[in-house]
Amino acid sequence: MRLDVFTLVPHAFAWLTEQRPVATVLGGELDLRLFSYRETTPLRNGQVDDEPYGGGAGMVLRVDVVAAALDAAYGGAPPERVVALTPKGRQLTQAVVEELAAAPGVALLSARFEGFDERVVEHLATDAVSIGPYVLSNGDLPAMVLVDAIARRLPGALAEGSGELESFSAELGGGLEYPHYTRPAEFRGWRVPDVLLSGDHAKIEGWRREQIR
Numbered sequence: 344m345r346l347d348v349f350t351l352v353p354h355a356f357a358w359l360t361e362q363r364p365v366a367t368v369l370g371g372e373l374d375l376r377l378f379s380y381r382e383t384t385p386l387r388n389g390q391v392d393d394e395p396y397g398g399g400a401g402m403v404l405r406v407d408v409v410a411a412a413l414d415a416a417y418g419g420a421p422p423e424r425v426v427a428l429t430p431k432g433r434q435l436t437q438a439v440v441e442e443l444a445a446a447p448g449v450a451l452l453s454a455r456f457e458g459f460d461e462r463v464v465e466h467l468a469t470d471a472v473s474i475g476p477y478v479l480s481n482g483d484l485p486a487m488v489l490v491d492a493i494a495r496r497l498p499g500a501l502a503e504g505s506g507e508l509e510s511f512s513a514e515l516g517g518g519l520e521y522p523h524y525t526r527p528a529e530f531r532g533w534r535v536p537d538v539l540l541s542g543d544h545a546k547i548e549g550w551r552r553e554q555i556r
């Protein structure tokens with residue numbers, strides 16, 4: 344799939360692109376592109392935001408700036424899903440991630456300061472997504488959260504089997520995964536459940552099913 348991020352700090356995504364699973368699928372199942380609003384702004388001196396009409400604190404990301412960035416990238420044919428990242432959007436869940444990961448193309452729009460001119464959300468975006476009921480300083484961390492969450496759903500992103508039985512997955516009925524343990528079998532008197540050391544795979548499977556919440 345093609346995943347495009349519109350931001351003021353494309354370089355901030357360098358770290359993410361070096362990490363698994365994003366690095367694993369990059370150039371294969373994932374075509375990740377980073378666009379700077381500043382590169383295509385129709386305003387002078389790289390201006391992208393402006394004072395709010397009606398007064399008040401903060402600066403607002405201009406609709407003409409976002410439109411110019413989308414036009415430059417897509418020439419009037421934007422992807423199926425254009426997601427404005429905003430605390431006022433639909434809360435991100437695994438179901439929303441699956442939905443976006445199934446789209447052939449997704450654009451993620453990041454803002455800062457007071458956020459987007461509302462016309463971006465109303466007319467340029469198809470979706471508004473919040474990564475949680477709290478406010479961050481800009482949309483870049485939310486965009487990274489989505490890039491990571493989407494990338495790990497793409498074919499080949501994860502080792503065989505590790506992506507299916509995960510918390511919130513359909514296979515676990517949307518529940519939380521069973522607990523994991525590794526060596527040592529005992530540490531400070533804290534023992535790994537005996538069943539996991541039993542070698543009885545049917546019993547282990549049953550115990551794991553019981554632990555799903």
Ligand SMILES: C[S@@+](CC[C@H](N)C(=O)[O-])C[C@H]1O[C@@H](n2cnc3c(N)ncnc32)[C@H](O)[C@@H]1O
Pocket residue numbers: 428429430431452453454455456457458459472473474475476477478479480481482483485
């Ligand atoms: C400081 S926030 C703007 C907050 C906005 N004035 C409000 O009260 O809802 C700046 C930008 O960070 C991003 N952002 C902050 N928190 C977010 C969240 N929980 N989910 C998604 N994006 C968020 C959005 O792009 C937002 O426009």
